[in-house]
Amino acid sequence: MDNIYLYMLIALTILAxxxxxxxxxxxxxxxxxxxxGSKAISLRTIMIVASLGIFIGAVYSSGLMEVARKGIFVPAEFNFHEIMLIFMTVMITDILLLDFFNTLGLPTSTTVSIVFNLLGAAVVMALIKIGASETETLADLSSYINTKKAFEIISGILLSVVIAFTVGAIVQWVSRLIFTFHNTDKIKNIGAIFGGLALTAILYFIFMKGLKGTPYYNELKGYIEGNETYIIVIGFVLFTLFSFVYQNIIKKNVLMVVIAVGTFGLALAFAGNDLVNFIGVPMAAYHSYEAWSVSGIAATEFSMDVLGNKMPAEPFLLFIAGGIMVVTLWFSKKAKTVAETEIGLSRQSETHEKFKPNLLSRSIVKGTSLFTNALMVIIPKSAQEKVNASFEKPKSALLLTKDQSIDAPAFDMIRASVNLMVAGVLISIATTMKLPLSTTYVTFMVAMGTSLADRAWGSESAVYRVAGVLNVIGGWFFTAFAAFIGAGTVVFLINWHPAVMTPVLLLLTVILLVRNYLSHKNKSVSKSEDSLKNAESSSLQGVIHESTHNIANVVKRGNKIYSNAINGLARQDLAMLKKNKKQIEKLSLEVDNLRDNIFYFIKNLDESSVGASNFYINILGYLQDMTQSLEYISKASHKHVNNNHKKLKFNQIKELKEVDHSMENLLVEIKEAFDSRSFEQIGAILKSEKAIFKIVSEKIHKQVERTRTEESSPKNTTLYFGLLLETKDLLTATMNLLEEYHNAHDASVEPAKLSTEEEEE
Known part of the structure; x- marks a missing residue:
């Protein structure tokens, strides 16, 4: 039995x-x-700066893992066996929970995760002990758990969310009012003062938050504590002079330095202070095993009051942990996914919104709009005009498409500097006041506050952005709830039979991690060749040729969706129909995104090619008609099978198969014509229109006859007629699209031929 603890320790090391x-x-x-987000410095430079901050912060971290050892529970109330079960539980549930959020691309707090995992596991283990005791009752639970710490964490969540958002919004609003979006001259004039202020705030943050808890802080403590005011004043003067020299002699924007130093400072603080969230539990387990192994006392009898004492740091382990963190930073694709969420929510220009609006987000936006309108009545128009002038965006930014905005900076260096400065100051203040605070909550909410103040959440995007913020905040509370419940459940299972359940749960953890990795990898694959692309050409002929890609892909995917709907209906294959429904929803969304891009398409057209807009709008209209018909066919088939209605009769299925065969031949011909750019074939395909319509009309006539004589199922009749009528609509939209394309192509080619002939003459 003793060997199981050694195996647990090895497993905990791997889990760490x-x-x-x-x-x-x-x-x-x-x-x-x-x-x-600001793209102020190259990605490579950003990663190098952040890597240095992480590695230095990790290596010089104190390793005093107070939270993991005694911050949540009272170690003296548990024996070694129980402590090891708690630690094993915490690591399993913490990894699965954080990986779940990474796969979704949502930021959460590793601090809250580890704290509530410890709390959940400790509470359930305490309840097991109380249940086995004849003298203890539920009232004795408080002797096992540090409830005060848990309440501090919860209050810290609420406090940090509100304060960080509010302060970020106010500071950004004032900064934008001063610098505006056209800030080249303003930065030259007063940028040195802003740079000095920002660098001073970040430096103070590095000392107060980043270095506090490191071995070197004790040596610096005498110089820092009590002299904070002098440090701030001297730092401001020196950094202002540095900013002035950097801008006027080196001739570079000092905000680049602010962003680089701020990134280093936050990375340093993250590694130096949040390392406990990742290796605190395994290190506590190692010290527990070390103390028990030399005691000679049984694991179930050895009290863990030793964890109440301070433990030495393990420099070699901290060095390894720092190295792993740096490697992860460079190679983790999930880190990029999580980053995209916050950047997307704070992007200044329009973008592909990740979140869908909900009732709460709509209500918040509507209420805020009403409040703003009421406020505008009170504020003088002259003041409004002056403020609006400061927030007037460059015209070039307004012409960016959603795809182009992804490659452009999400926001400028002013906002990036404010994000880093405000986050650093708030975390420093919380540290000095000994308030529990999550760096994730502060940095995220500051970014959201500055986005709101910068008018990044306009009427076009507000409901989506607010919905995103609500989703993330909801995820934070879900983290606490899921960690508590998950850890409690896992520790109960492990305690039931440690030798069996521990390897089973470890195997399950590996399976889930691999599954999530593969799922995320599939989602992260760049847009496939079948994805629809926005037209970027500014001429009619260019738009016509660019549209061939979209038409060919809609026809190809539509052919598969139509066939799968008929085959799934014939086989009563609910899984196929469900998957098919998702495919058409995805295709419909892509077509809708193309239509959303029409504004930017028209804005970027040449004056001589305005006619291209009519062609492009018509093509998108026909594509949307096609997807709507396919969506009805797919959803109606899924609904029929999902509701367990009667299966279609043999003759009905046979006739639908005949229609499907005809549709497949037609759509394959169309795709080949567009893929090979053989536009002469389009005319021949248009001539076959009547024959295909005739086939569908015959099937409708046959069903009418069956309904009058032998059909007994109203649901089957409704479905069958619906499928055939939507097939006719699908054919109509397809033929209209071909005719539009055929006419436009001929019209664009004719002038080119004439000009060529004139040149030859």
Whole structure:
């Protein structure tokens, strides 16, 4: 039995590595997003600066894992056997929970995750002990658990969300009012003062939050504590002079330095202070095993009051942990997914919104709009005009398409600097006041506050952005709830039979991690060749040729969707129909995105090619008609089978198969014509229109006859007529599209031929 604890310790070491990987993947947004979003410095430079901050912070971390050892539970109330079960539980549930959030691309708090995992596991283990005792009752639970710490964490969540958002919004609003979006001259004049202020705030943050808890802080403590005011004043003067020299002699924007130093500071603080979230539990387990193994006392009898004492740091382990964190930062694709969420929510221009609006987001936006309108009545128009002038965006930014905005900076260096400065100051203040605070909550909510103040959440995007913020905040509370319940369940199972359940749960953890990795990998694959693309050409002929790609792909995917709907209906294959329904929903969304891009398409057209807009709008209209018909066919088939209605009769299925065969031949011909650019074939296909319509009309006539004589199922009749009528609509839309394309292509080619002939003459 004794060997099981050694195996647990080995497993905890492996789990610690996995926890660092999933933890860094989620927390990387805390220090990367401002630099990545502003694109002030190259990605390579950002990664190098962040890597240095992480490695230095990790290596010089104190390793005093107070939270993991005694912050949540009272170690003296548990024996070694129980403590090892708690630690094993915490690592398993923490990894799975963080990986779940990484796969979704949502930022969460690794601090809250580890704290509530410890709390859940400790509470259930305490309840098991109380249940086995004849003298203890539920009232004795407080002797096992540090309830005060849990309440501090919860209050810290609420406090940090509100304060960070509010302060971020106010500071950004004032900064934008001063610098505006046209800030080249303003930065030259007063940029040195802003740079000095920002660098001073970030430096103070590095000392107060990043270095506090490191071995070197004790040596610096005498110089820092009590002299904070002098440090701030001297730092401001020196950094202002540095900013002035950097801008006027080196001739570069000092905000680049602010962003680089701020990124380093946040990375340093993250590694130095949040490392406990990843290796605190395994290190506590190692010290527990070390103390028990030399005691000679049975595992179930050895009290863990030793964990109440301070433990020495393990420099070699911290060095390894720092290295793993840096490697993860460079290679984790999930870190990029999580980063994209915050950057997308704070992007200044229009983008592909990740979140769908909900009732609460609509209500918040509507209420805010009403409040703003009421406020505008009070504020003088002259003041409004002056403020609006400061927030007037460059015209070039207004012409960016959603795809182009992804490649452009999400926001400018002013906002990036404010994000880093405000986050650093708030975390520093919370540290000095000994308030529990999550770096994730602060950095995320500051970014959201600055986005709101910068008018990034306009009427076109507000409901989507607010919905996204609500989703993330909801995820934070879900983290606490899921961690508590998950850890409690797992520790109960392990305690039931440690020798059996421990390897089973470890195997399950590996399976889930691999499954999530593969799922995320599939989602992260760049747009496939079948994806629809926005037209970017500014001429009619260019738009015509660009549209061939979209038409061919809609026809190809539509052919598969139509066939799968008929085959799934014939086989009563609910899984196929469900998958097919998702495919058409995806295709419909892509066509809708193309229509959303029409504004930017028309804006970027040459004056001599305005006619291209009519062609492009008509083509998109016909594509949408096609997807709507396919969507009805797919959803009606799925609904019929899902509701367990009567299966279609043999003759009905046979006739639908004949229609499907005719449709397949037609759509394959169309795709080949567009793929090979053999536009002469389009005319021949148009001539076959009547023959295909005739086939569908015959099937409708036969069903009418059956309904009058032998049909007994109203549901079958409704479905059959619906499928055939939508097939006719699908054919109509397809033929209209071909005719539009054929006419436009001929019209664009004719002038080209004439000009060529004139040149030859």
């Amino acid at each position: 590595v996995a926890d660092i990987v999933v933890g860094v993947s989620n927390d990387a947004i805390n220090f990367l997003n401002s630099a990545i």
